[in-house]
Amino acid sequence: MTGASILLVFVSLCAVVGYFALTQPRAIVHLALRPDTLLLLAIVLPLIGLAWAATVVATYLVLRPSAMSVMHRIAAVAVVTVLVAVIAVPFAVGGRYAWVQKDLVEHVFAGSTSKSATRPTTAPRAVGNPWKDQGRVNVLLLGSDAGPDRSGVRPDTIILASIDTRTGATVMFSVPRNLQKIPFPAGSAPARVYPNGTYAGPGNELEWLINSVYRNVPAQHPDLLDSDNPGADATKLAVSGALGVPVDYYAMVNLEGFKELIDALGGITVNVNHRVAMGGEADAGLVPGGWIEQGPNQHLDGFDALWFARGRYGADDYQRMGRQRCVIKAIIDQADPLRVLTRYEALAASSRDLFSTDIPHDLLPAFADLAWKVKGADVTSIAFTNEVIRPSNPDYQQIHELVQNAIKESTTKKSKSSITDSLDNACAYHPDKSGPSTPRPRPGYSSAPEDGS
Incomplete structure (x- = not known):
């Protein structure tokens, strides 16, 4: 019963996520760009995968027949291992991707304490039309x-x-x-x-x-x-x-x-x-x-x-x-x-x-x-x-x-x-029939990369 309940919850969550991915793809992208949301996903997704994997193992331990041949026992363990892997790996990968994305966003893009002498002091914030006042x-x-x-x-x-x-x-x-x-x-x-x-x-x-x-x-x-x-x-x-x-x-x-x-x-x-x-x-x-x-x-x-x-x-x-x-x-x-x-x-x-x-x-x-x-x-x-x-x-x-x-x-x-x-x-194909030109040194301006260029 517990396993069926968890499966029902999981299928329902997948349906909700799938619906939003198809109908609100931008909302999904927005969530993937927010460090706080990404941190939550990095923690929650592996925990969900671990909990479900534990449920599969527990269900097998409770329901397995008391009398099983060695071959049947090996086969059953193999099936449970595959099920655990199929369940746990996507959640683990999803959690890792969320953590990597969080690190990328925070490392590359400016935070609230960053200093810039030229960045606009007023930034678009409106959810419906974020660039409403900026043409x-x-x-x-x-x-x-x-x-x-x-x-x-x-x-x-x-x-x-x-x-x-x-x-x-x-x-x-x-x-x-x-x-x-x-x-x-x-x-x-x-x-x-x-x-x-x-x-x-x-x-x-x-x-x-x-x-x-x-x-x-x-x-x-x-x-x-x-x-x-x-x-x-x-x-x-x-x-x-x-x-x-x-x-x-x-x-x-x-x-x-x-x-x-x-x-x-x-x-x-x-x-x-x-x-x-x-x-x-x-x-x-x-x-x-x-x-x-x-x-x-x-x-x-x-x-x-x-x-x-x-x-x-x-x-x-x-x-x-x-x-x-x-x-x-x-x-x-x-x-x-x-x-x-x-x-x-x-x-x-x-x-x-x-x-x-x-x-x-x-x-x-x-x-x-x-x-x-x-x-x-x-x-x-x-x-x-x-x-x-x-x-x-x-x-x-x-x-x-x-x-x-x-x-x-x-x-x-x-x-x-x-x-x-x-x-x-x-960027279309317009072939130059004249071939490459013969380079000539230009006074005061080298064709080679100058220091730091």
Whole structure:
């Protein structure tokens, strides 16, 4: 009777969970992003599994016949062991996943005591419409080359994703890492300490590119920004000044750990429109160690995907920026739920050391809702190439106008301008018949990664 009662309760719980999973999937996702709920699940699920397993064993001990042959006894014990395993393992795995998820959320995402000099002071909280009073949210995506052989961090990838909170329509702005003479927003702390509020100065011009802001601003003015990550806050302000829009949050990916994430996902499939070098340094006369060959639907593991995103030899920064946007798109499109579930611990382990962000973990449910919209909406992009701006002497008024026009086009779904492009189109297979270009050293700007870049 006890066993039947427990089975009835379990089946009822499964039915309730299944109903909510089918009818309220976002509510399930919200629960999976709350540390307090995850802690409760990490404790309760193993206890339920243990209690049910104990009930199975107790039922067998009470009901087993007194006279059994050795073979029957062995068979009965084997059946009970299998039943216990079938019952206990899913609950144990569920509890472990809940604990791993709790650790991931608390480790990666900002807590209530975290400090940021640029994060919005008012955050959406409404359950029904979490972004009710905020038309857009702008998230800065940074790719970091930090590692044991680097003396500092210089973001190798700088992309601002501007998301319409009503529709999910997104515009991605790729900022050249060699952008110069960046105007910090008026009234910001960096604008007060740099002459004319502009990030520029004497000496090596490589020390005044936008990708050096992360390292140099905190080094030059250690107490300027009261933040857990002053480099990220300084970069947010630099990108805000360059593009003319506020930057709400940042998310930084350590590219050295990026390949672990791709491998945990089982690789990604991309279109390779021109051969991509793996290594090589034009200025030193070093040839690549290999190539990712041109072709449609190329499946890349983590190692190759990292080179696809970073390869410079025979390509300019703008081609590389385009490939990076396509990698982001591939991850979004190809993150299969079943694959994510079966490789969850590997994904969580890589993500724990892969990401840093100032997005508070209590905002994760709101961002999860937004992600549902983004996945089904149009994503367009702008790369500020040499044909659009001059990175060494940019017209920031022109850049601000281009950004505002792209946002307006995305919101109103008007015909796209000549510099905006759908990522579906940009990442489609359009083979480059000219082949890879011959790299030429550029005065004052190396094609090889500079220190910390």
